[in-house]
Amino acid sequence: MAETFAIHESNGTAETTSVASNINYGSTDSANLTPASYPITASENSYEKWERCYWSGTFNKIENLQIWKSAGSYVTGESIDTNLTTTGYSQDSYATPTDSTSTVADIVMPTADPAAANMGIAGSLTGNLSSAGYSDYWVTQLQTTATTPPGDVNQKTFTIQYDES
Numbered sequence: 001m002a003e004t005f006a007i008h009e010s011n012g013t014a015e016t017t018s019v020a021s022n023i024n025y026g027s028t029d030s031a032n033l034t035p036a037s038y039p040i041t042a043s044e045n046s047y048e049k050w051e052r053c054y055w056s057g058t059f060n061k062i063e064n065l066q067i068w069k070s071a072g073s074y075v076t077g078e079s080i081d082t083n084l085t086t087t088g089y090s091q092d093s094y095a096t097p098t099d100s101t102s103t104v105a106d107i108v109m110p111t112a113d114p115a116a117a118n119m120g121i122a123g124s125l126t127g128n129l130s131s132a133g134y135s136d137y138w139v140t141q142l143q144t145t146a147t148t149p150p151g152d153v154n155q156k157t158f159t160i161q162y163d164e165s
Contacts, residue, residue, distance in 0.1 A: 003059040010050040025142035046142040048097040053135040063128035064163040068110040072156030077145030080109040084118040091123040105141040
């Protein structure tokens, strides 16, 4: 079986979706941005990132979607909040990304394999796909404090794991 995987990012008031080649945070609502061109001022937030996993190709079932920050350190005063959770999950509907403190991404980004689904498919952590389609929205936001140093060299790695049969 040969499935194809991509991350699609949604932006704008009237949702526009594009394939994400990176998940760079910045002071604009844009996919595949260059952080140096859109710096985040200390004590402010990035715009939210609204991502969805997309599968196409040939497969029987995609399920058990798990996402976490697997590498990269935080600098002073920096954090990433998300909507990823293994309990009390609810599907979020797209909303225009904001740089105000997110009411959707309000959980600290996990930094270890959650060992169970923490992002839903079709509105449920036990949901699955049997043909081409999207996961639910994965929302993240980079947040800073007044003590966060300037610079964009602080790379992080997100791991996305799922079961395919």
